[in-house]
Amino acid sequence: MIVRLADGQRAGKVPEVSSELTSRLGYLLKHAQEELRARSNAALAHHGIDGRELAVLIVLASGEPASQQEAAARLGVDRTTMVALLDVLEHKDLVARTPDAHDRRRNVVELTAAGRIALQRGRKTTDEVEREFLAPLSQRAAEQFRGALRALVVRD
Amino acid sequence: MIVRLADGQRAGKVPEVSSELTSRLGYLLKHAQEELRARSNAALAHHGIDGRELAVLIVLASGEPASQQEAAARLGVDRTTMVALLDVLEHKDLVARTPDAHDRRRNVVELTAAGRIALQRGRKTTDEVEREFLAPLSQRAAEQFRGALRALVVRD
DNA sequence: TATTGTTATACTCTATAACTATA
DNA sequence: TATAGTTATAGAGTATAACAATA
Numbered sequence: 001m002i003v004r005l006a007d008g009q010r011a012g013k014v015p016e017v018s019s020e021l022t023s024r025l026g027y028l029l030k031h032a033q034e035e036l037r038a039r040s041n042a043a044l045a046h047h048g049i050d051g052r053e054l055a056v057l058i059v060l061a062s063g064e065p066a067s068q069q070e071a072a073a074r075l076g077v078d079r080t081t082m083v084a085l086l087d088v089l090e091h092k093d094l095v096a097r098t099p100d101a102h103d104r105r106r107n108v109v110e111l112t113a114a115g116r117i118a119l120q121r122g123r124k125t126t127d128e129v130e131r132e133f134l135a136p137l138s139q140r141a142a143e144q145f146r147g148a149l150r151a152l153v154v155r156d
Numbered sequence: 157m158i159v160r161l162a163d164g165q166r167a168g169k170v171p172e173v174s175s176e177l178t179s180r181l182g183y184l185l186k187h188a189q190e191e192l193r194a195r196s197n198a199a200l201a202h203h204g205i206d207g208r209e210l211a212v213l214i215v216l217a218s219g220e221p222a223s224q225q226e227a228a229a230r231l232g233v234d235r236t237t238m239v240a241l242l243d244v245l246e247h248k249d250l251v252a253r254t255p256d257a258h259d260r261r262r263n264v265v266e267l268t269a270a271g272r273i274a275l276q277r278g279r280k281t282t283d284e285v286e287r288e289f290l291a292p293l294s295q296r297a298a299e300q301f302r303g304a305l306r307a308l309v310v311r312d
Numbered sequence: 313t314a315t316t317g318t319t320a321t322a323c324t325c326t327a328t329a330a331c332t333a334t335a
Numbered sequence: 336t337a338t339a340g341t342t343a344t345a346g347a348g349t350a351t352a353a354c355a356a357t358a
């Protein structure tokens with residue numbers, strides 16, 4: 001799977017990306033994220049979803065059944081963004097909206113049977129993609145890398 | 157009325173993001189990148205630029221004087237994207253376009269005196285931002301983190 | 313014919329404001 | 336009045352296609 005070196009960046013004199021740039025933390029983080037996202041989406045496409053949609057499925061499967069707004073909060077996006085995400089997932093029959101009996105303004109959003117299957121497969125697939133992505137590191141280094149990232153992001 | 161304090165919804169607290177989500181590598185990388193970018197842009201704003209613009213200045217300062225297309229290749233963006241970036245930087249008087257004497261289709265793009273100053277200050281500022289961002293890690297862990305990122309991104 | 317810079321256009325992702333139906 | 340879902344819209348950021356000038 002040669003994704004990164006595609007395009008016209010191969011023939012003739014290849015103007016390399018500036019080395020000062022590639023030593024910047026911002027550059028490294030951005031490209032690591034983009035590479036992992038591309039790989040994840042390519043692998044998840046076999047199950048008819050992408051990484052963002054899998055994240056929604058994960059959020060809906062965690063904790064109690066959620067309204068759209070609660071799901072949006074758990075995912076960390078705006079409620080208007082959640083509308084569009086759920087439109088797609090509902091159309092794929094992976095989630096179902098049901099009016100809340102106790103508060104008819106709300107929709108309770110839950111996974112369908114197909115949604116639970118897609119979730120299971122998506123988890124397994126992204127686990128594999130993560131392992132491949134981290135392959136250049138020793139197992140110990142990979143664990144330390146993950147731990148460092150968690151310390152940087154979760155802080156507080 | 158049913159009192160719903162599901163999940164991490166303690167009073168006065170933001171509803172927590174699903175914990176399965178925050179253990180995913182994709183989530184961690186994305187949020188680390190966004191956090192660092194936000195901090196960098198906030199700090200660089202004092203010098204009238206943002207992170208992307210600093211990246212252009214770095215690219216232009218590295219190696220030989222570049223055409224717009226060479227600069228785009230070094231930065232890893234499309235040439236049409238470079239046009240817009242240079243429009244802004246030229247308007248701020250940080251770079252100058254000069255028609256190439258030997259090939260009049262090309263523009264040679266170089267830093268102005270103000271551009272060199274902005275570059276110097278931008279480098280110093282992002283160095284500081286990176287240090288602060290990595291502060292939760294020991295110095296040794298920070299170096300290992302940077303090395304791991306480089307191994308993951310630069311791979312070949 | 314091919315290439316450089318440019319413009320017009322479009323697409324993705326996301327957010328803000330306003331509308332509707334409920335509460 | 337306030338809230339949940341929705342719609343319309345806008346703004347980054349980036350890419351593709353087409354065009355003029357030049358090679």
